[in-house]
Amino acid sequence: MTITAVLPALNKISLTHLNGSPIRDILSQAEENRLNIKYLKNQLYGYNIGVVVPTYNEEQLIEKTINGIPEYVKKIYLIDDCSTDSTPDIIKRMTDPRIISVRHEKNRGVGAAIVTGYKLALEDDMDIVAVMAGDNQMDPGQLPNMLDPIVEGKADFTKGNRISRGYWKGMSKWRLLGNFLLTWLNKIASGYWNISDPQNGYVAISVSSLRKFNLDSLYERFAFENDMMIKANMLGIRMMNVTIPARYGEEKSKIKYGTFIIDTSWFLLESFLRRIWTKYIKEHNPVGHLYLLSFILILTGIPLVFLLSLVPFVFGTVLFLLACSLEKWQNKERG
Numbered sequence: 001m002t003i004t005a006v007l008p009a010l011n012k013i014s015l016t017h018l019n020g021s022p023i024r025d026i027l028s029q030a031e032e033n034r035l036n037i038k039y040l041k042n043q044l045y046g047y048n049i050g051v052v053v054p055t056y057n058e059e060q061l062i063e064k065t066i067n068g069i070p071e072y073v074k075k076i077y078l079i080d081d082c083s084t085d086s087t088p089d090i091i092k093r094m095t096d097p098r099i100i101s102v103r104h105e106k107n108r109g110v111g112a113a114i115v116t117g118y119k120l121a122l123e124d125d126m127d128i129v130a131v132m133a134g135d136n137q138m139d140p141g142q143l144p145n146m147l148d149p150i151v152e153g154k155a156d157f158t159k160g161n162r163i164s165r166g167y168w169k170g171m172s173k174w175r176l177l178g179n180f181l182l183t184w185l186n187k188i189a190s191g192y193w194n195i196s197d198p199q200n201g202y203v204a205i206s207v208s209s210l211r212k213f214n215l216d217s218l219y220e221r222f223a224f225e226n227d228m229m230i231k232a233n234m235l236g237i238r239m240m241n242v243t244i245p246a247r248y249g250e251e252k253s254k255i256k257y258g259t260f261i262i263d264t265s266w267f268l269l270e271s272f273l274r275r276i277w278t279k280y281i282k283e284h285n286p287v288g289h290l291y292l293l294s295f296i297l298i299l300t301g302i303p304l305v306f307l308l309s310l311v312p313f314v315f316g317t318v319l320f321l322l323a324c325s326l327e328k329w330q331n332k333e334r335g
Contacts, residue, residue: 047151050075050126051143052117054110055134059086065132066094068140075100075124077117078134082107087134110201111224115215122207130204138202142244146204155240156209157232159195160202162246171246178261182226189268190229191275192239193328199225202244209237222260223267230271234279280327287330290323 051073055062062078069076076096080088080103091101102116114131121129128150132138142160149155162171163179171179179197186198203225212235219227232239280288297316305313 047127047147048074048125049147050077050117050121050124050129052077052079052114052121052129052131053134054079054081054113054117054131055083055087056081056107056110056113057083057085057087058134059083059090061136062087062134063090063094065134065136066096066099068136069098069132070140070143073130073143074098075121075126077102077120079113079116080104081110081113109221109224111218111222111227112220114201114224115218115220118210118215122210126207128204128206129210131201133201137247139244139247142202142242143204145242145244146202149240149242150204150206154238156237157205157239158203158242159197159229159239160200160244161195161197161241162200162244163197164243181261182264185265185268186226186229188324189226189272189275191233191279191327191331192229193324193331195229195239195241197241198229201225209235212237219267223264226264226268227271230275234275285330287323287327290319290326294319294323 049072051069053062053065053069053076055065055078058065066076066078076098078091078094078099078101080091080101082104088103091099091103094101100120102120104113104116110133117131118129128147130143130146132140132143138160146158146160149158163176163183179199182199183196187193187195190198199222209232213228213231218224218231229239276288276291279285281292282288294316297312297319299316301310301313301316304310
């Protein structure tokens with residue numbers, strides 16, 4: 001539905017100074033003028049929006065999370081990943097008619113919980129599906145920003161980015177360092193050179209893109225976000241970062257960062273090699289051949305370093321960086 005189709009409801013809003021995101025600007029003006037935001041959002045978006053809420057042992061925050069989800073969201077898929085605290089009892093007491101709740105009989109991981117929600121959204125023919133974890137870290141006020149690029153046709157898949165300068169306030173130095181490290185590893189592994197903060201689970205995706213995935217093949221635990229990005233790249237899905245502020249409060253992270261970074265780094269290496277083979281080498285793209293030659297030289301050069309022969313290792317590293325640059329340029333050319 002076009003903006004002009006809802007002009008009767010927008011008589012208090014100026015349409016003459018809209019910026020790059022007209023939907024966001026109109027909603028902002030609507031809030032300032034105390035208009036019926038629920039009506040306007042439904043009219044402007046004209047989309048069936050679902051939100052998947054994976055949760056595990058969130059008795060302190062799950063109700064607050066659900067209560068914060070905007071009214072224009074049509075369905076809430078609340079997936080309890082076999083919580084052992086009072087979370088299941090709290091869910092049973094919830095009366096929001098939009099909630100569709102499922103409980104896993106055993107703990108399978110956050111990725112498995114999200115996939116369960118995605119499958120339900122596909123069955124219900126949602127148009128866009130977002131993910132907002134049950135720990136209330138994801139500000140519902142940012143949801144329009146996550147939806148805008150998809151609604152406006154600029155992206156198929158959006159991911160929040162908390163590590164832009166000025167937005168990471170409240171994030172510990174250790175967590176920030178880990179996020180920067182994983183960001184660069186994930187850029188290489190996924191091929192999405194424009195995407196930062198890959199571990200951020202605040203995402204939205206069009207259902208037409210979601211249907212392209214083999215959801216049962218996705219990693220079930222904390223590397224789920226990385227796996228989905230890598231496979232999205234292989235499927236040619238357009239992805240965009242949305243800058244959002246970090247939000248931390250009462251929640252406690254369930255990630256053990258030392259083990260997580262080591263395990264995820266190995267997972268990213270395996271996934272990178274699989275992506276390069278499938279997307280480039282099998283298709284005889286020069287990017288794949290550059291990556292392959294660089295790996296051969298680097299692996300050959302590592303033992304030679306101890307013999308004071310640096311040439312193969314250095315040359316391999318240069319070729320690897322060249323392959324990264326060429327891939328980045330190809331992605332930019334494709335848009």
